[in-house]
Amino acid sequence: MTMKGVTKLGTMQLKVMDLDESIAHYVNIVGLDLVERVGKTAYLKAYDEFGKWSIALHESDSPGMVDMGWQVRSDADLDRFAARVADLGIDVKEHAAGSKNGVGRRIAFVLPTGHAMELYADMEMAEDHPGIHNPDLWRKPPHGARSQKLDHCLLYGDDLDGTFRVFKEALDFDLTETGFDGDTRIMAFFTCSNRAHDVAFVRFPEAGRLHHCAFKLDSWGDVGHAADLFTQQNVSVDIGPTRHGITRGQTIYFFDPSGNRNETFAGGYEWYPDHPTRTWDPDQFGKAIFYYERALNDRFMGVVT
Numbered sequence: 001m002t003m004k005g006v007t008k009l010g011t012m013q014l015k016v017m018d019l020d021e022s023i024a025h026y027v028n029i030v031g032l033d034l035v036e037r038v039g040k041t042a043y044l045k046a047y048d049e050f051g052k053w054s055i056a057l058h059e060s061d062s063p064g065m066v067d068m069g070w071q072v073r074s075d076a077d078l079d080r081f082a083a084r085v086a087d088l089g090i091d092v093k094e095h096a097a098g099s100k101n102g103v104g105r106r107i108a109f110v111l112p113t114g115h116a117m118e119l120y121a122d123m124e125m126a127e128d129h130p131g132i133h134n135p136d137l138w139r140k141p142p143h144g145a146r147s148q149k150l151d152h153c154l155l156y157g158d159d160l161d162g163t164f165r166v167f168k169e170a171l172d173f174d175l176t177e178t179g180f181d182g183d184t185r186i187m188a189f190f191t192c193s194n195r196a197h198d199v200a201f202v203r204f205p206e207a208g209r210l211h212h213c214a215f216k217l218d219s220w221g222d223v224g225h226a227a228d229l230f231t232q233q234n235v236s237v238d239i240g241p242t243r244h245g246i247t248r249g250q251t252i253y254f255f256d257p258s259g260n261r262n263e264t265f266a267g268g269y270e271w272y273p274d275h276p277t278r279t280w281d282p283d284q285f286g287k288a289i290f291y292y293e294r295a296l297n298d299r300f301m302g303v304v305t
């Protein structure tokens with residue numbers, strides 16, 4: 001597959017309430033590495049990522065998401081996507097290279113669901129990047145939950161139809177799975193690659209909410225290893241190990257010390273552009289989200305940051 005346009009989720013900035021405690025969680029539990037700490041912000045990355053950082057933690061008085069950063073194939077894509085997002089009536093700002101740690105020129109806008117998005121073409125390569133000449137699997141053994149990379153996010157917000165148009169009509173994402181209640185779209189799972197999803201949205205009364213950010217694990221075996229670690233380290237677990245009907249991914253949901261939900265995610269099918277969108281009915285949403293339990297729980301539906 002030749003990936004064009006938006007190629008991947010590259011960065012995510014989170015608000016956390018205690019920076020030291022949060023760094024310990026994302027390093028020792030999630031398994032990221034600390035890249036650098038600048039004032040009240042910490043930059044981290046997973047061992048299999050080439051970019052300088054993928055997660056930024058900002059000390060704040062409340063949890064939640066600051067923004068998501070999407071990498072595009074070329075600098076010219078930034079102008080093209082800026083025009084297409086603006087055509088939908090959304091205000092688009094441009095930021096100069098270097099104004100965000102290690103990131104080149106960016107365009108920024110807020111989705112109708114209230115979530116801040118940025119697009120960039122260039123990012124500095126990490127000093128501790130994966131090997132590229134006779135490479136080993138990793139430079140030092142993976143630690144914590146052995147997260148390989150930032151995988152995807154699920155966001156909750158009110159104007160799902162407006163955000164749907166941005167991803168479909170302006171950013172050229174494919175809709176892999178969706179769910180309706182009558183004529184109302186309840187959820188939308190999007191990919192910009194050949195993965196089962198890179199971002200997903202669920203309709204929710206409040207704008208701008210983060211449901212979870214997910215990190216990729218290698219296998220079901222590593223999901224089991226993460227479950228062992230989370231119990232041994234007394235991590236606050238939401239649910240899992242279990243499996244999704246949507247994407248078929250293998251999962252554990254858990255919380256960081258500020259209450260932001262994290263996920264460890266393995267597996268998931270491959271998507272190709274000729275595939276039809278899979279659709280779920282409301283009486284099957286339980287199986288869609290938790291394939292083994294076949295029922296949703298109130299915490300999963302209502303606890304967001």
Ligand SMILES: [Fe+2]
Nearest residue numbers: 154212214263
């Ligand atoms: Fe997820």
